[in-house]
Amino acid sequence: MGKYQKEAQDLLEFIGGKDNIAAVSHCATRMRFVLNDPSKADEDKIDDIPVVKGMFTNAGQFQVIIGNDVPVFFNDFSAVSGISGVSKDAGKEAAKQNLNVVQRAVSVLAEVFAPIIPAIIIGGLILGFRNLMDGVPIGAFGGQTIIEHSQFWAGVHSFLWLIGEAIFHFLPVGITWSIAKKMGTTQILGIVLGITLVSPQLLNAYGVASTAAADIPVWDFGFAQVQMIGYQAQVIPAMLAGFMLAYLEIFFRKYVPQSISMIFVPFLSLVPTVLAAHVILGPVGWAIGSQITNVVSTAIDSNFSWLFGIIYGTFYAPLVITGLHHLMLTIDLQMVADLGYTTLWPMVALSNIAQGSAVLAVVYLHRGNKREEQVSIPSTISAYLGVTEPAMFGINLKFLYPFVAAMIGSGIAGCYITVMNVKAIGVGIGGLPALISIQSGSKINFGIGMAIAIVVPIILTIFFRQRGILNKLDPVGGKVDAPTINEEEAVSNPEVTQVGTESFYAPVNGSCIPITEVPDPVFSQKMMGDGFAIKPTDTHVYAPVEGKVTNIFNTKHAIGITSSLGIEVLIHMGLDTVELAGKPFDVKVSEGDSVTADTLIATMDLDAVASAGKQTDIIVALTNVDKAPLMTLSKTNTVAHSELIGEADVL
Known part of the structure; x- marks a missing residue:
């Protein structure tokens, strides 16, 4: 009899039986199930299995945390179920059956943007510093900006643009590389494709609007002409071209003999994609991006801008849970490329602050719970610096009422800054540091929005708990789970x-x-x-x-x-x-x-x-x-x- 045979039998039963398992694998800490019908899994009974430390669903996989002994448990589970494991990649592939079209698209977006987010954050930080240096008059300098007052800082300002331009103007290179990497195709071809979208030979995308149509350079093929326009900072054209390249390479790999594939597969994949990118995909992608920008701008400039701010500010945090916030990042980047600013990113920053403030209220309400503070205090700091997942998953969603309080506070703050037309010159820096990315004329109003995002969630979190609103786990006077075992308890309890x-x-x-x-x-x-x-x-x-x-x-x-x-x-x-x-x-x-x-x-x-x-x-x-x-x-x-x-x- 295996060490975990009884627990494995229980898990098999509570997860819906063998017929409910499409695939199963494991990593260092958890079992990963792809279930045919996730609703059949009885989470309460699974949670009662002694060896189970927790569970959650992610990207179509039902994951059960076992711990260090997961390889032993997996072997016992395979023995009692008669199901052999699959590789983690195969498990991910099977998990797609539990994702709808939108979820699959969001998953793809997440995998494409995840490797380039560190660069976007650095770029946002650099643009924010440059914004402070060239856009904020300093009273001590006689009303001059930092770069007007100091040649040293003027040099720093100019130097930093080298990095900022590399990140944002040449963003298509990063996108096409990341798509090639995600699709398992040749990454260097993705890089080359991206370079063909931003080559210095092309008219810079930022110069198109100010260039007369007759002055735009062209490739003249005799029977047709193609405009030589670059796609600096454009997101959607790069994504369309990147996926076309990947799918062409996958297609030709199947039919070109391996002996000559090294020559013909790259040629047949790259050349048609570059041509299509400049003839069809680029112009169409640019048009789509411009329409998205126009829709968002129209909503913000309309008489219902306050409603737009409430909705976006309130529901951004749930978007993070679903992964749809990656789609919003695409829109932010497109707005910056088209307009030179975004009105959405400031609301993202306020949502970060609101989630952190709700956790701060929980810290106050549960003061003295040293073990929980090991989670809550770092989560507050993390959220205030722009990373909200620890706050949301570790505290706010657990108790629910702080999460709702943060959503409401974020919605009110979002409404205010939208009505006041607060703009950010770039993306990447969230939470409190986002202030440096806000346009000079918007900083005071953004500061007021920050105050709302701090005060309202704290007040509502305390109010909800005291009144028992959306609060089943944390009644007033009740014990918060996971209390600390300290020295006094050890002495008093033998x-x-x-x-x-x-x-x-x-x-x-x-x-x-x-x-x-x-x-x-x-x-x-x-x-x-x-x-x-x-x-x-x-x-x-x-x-x-x-x-x-x-x-x-x-x-x-x-x-x-x-x-x-x-x-x-x-x-x-x-x-x-x-x-x-x-x-x-x-x-x-x-x-x-x-x-x-x-x-x-x-x-x-x-x-x-x-x-x-x-x-x-x-x-x-x-x-x-x-x-x-x-x-x-x-x-x-x-x-x-x-x-x-x-x-x-x-x-």
Whole structure:
């Protein structure tokens, strides 16, 4: 009888039986199911299975968190169900059956934009700094701007445009590369296609409006002429061309003999796509983008602008949950390309602030709950800096009433700044720092909008809780789940005995963050237990604790160590790296080896992980929460491997 045979049988029954499973796979921490009918899964009964630590649905997959023993559990599940697993990629493919057309389109958009979002954020930050330097008169400088007052800062301002132009004007290159990468086609061809859309030989897209039709350069083919127009900063033309290139390459791969495919497949894919991009796809995409911009601009300039602001401000946060906010990013970028500003991004920033403010109210309402503060306080900071997922998934959606309070506050703030015609010169910076991206004449009104987004959610969150509105889990005077086990409790309760304190060390050089800031809900919501993560700057990974290696995953991306005091520690290298099949990792230890903080346990090719579009964060999770419910980090930010950075009381 397998170790988890009973639990596996229960899960099979509660998930709807064998006939309800289209595909199943697993990663380092969770089972991933594609269900024929997701409604048949009884989540309450599944949650009662002792080995289950949580569950959620993402991209058509029903994921059940098991923990370090998921490979053992998976084997037992396969035995009792008679179902063999599939690869993670095959599981994703099968999961598409649970997605409608809109969800599939959103999923594609998310996968296309995810690898280029870091560049967009940097570009937004740079444009914001340049905005402060050239658009804000300083009283101490006699009303001059920074660049008018200082030649040094004028030089910095000019230099930064080199980076800003590379990111936004040449954005089509990033889009076509990302599409090629997502579709599994030749990435260099995607890059070349993008360059043909922004080549210096073409009339710059920003100069088209001011150029007479007769002066626009053309390619003259004798029987026809094609205008030589560039598509700098244009999103939709680049996406149309990128997908045409990818599908042509996939098509010709099937029919061109492999012996000559190296020559003919790139030629037959790239040349027709470049021609179509300048003859059909570019003009059509530009027209579509312009129409989208016109629709949004008309709505904002109409007598019903206040209603538009309320709707967009209120419902942006639910869009983040569904993934549709990636579509909104496309519209933002298109507006900046067409108009030089966007009126939507300021509302995004206020939605970030509103979610953070609602969590701040929960911090106040639940003050004294040290364990929850390990999630709520970092989530508040993260939301105020523009990343709301930890706040929404970790706190606000859990209790619901803070989430609704944040939506209402964001809607009111969105209404105000829309009526006041607040504009941002770029995208990428959310939360409080977004102020630097706001046009000079709009900063005061945006500041008022920020105040609304802070005050209203706090007041409503407190009001909703006190009145019991949308509040089933958190009654006034009731206990908040997951209370902290402290020393006084350990003394007064003989069943809770502290047996020692375990020390934890940085496993790699880099920047240390709390586990609540990891961009994966399984870790950030502490479904796997408390811990921390390192954003690595080095390839060498060391043991974070003294103990013995108990588990090395076949895909080499995760290693389990049991500490000398019995804490089960999971070292997870990168996010979603199970599908890389171990290629970026070289494990230096074997199961049963004793390790210390100075023991090199693996190396990780950071460039290979990043090139695959994956996060390189190295997560350290304490998975047996009954023995170590809470970890205290003594150091964050820059750390060196083997440096003491935290402790956990072992019960």
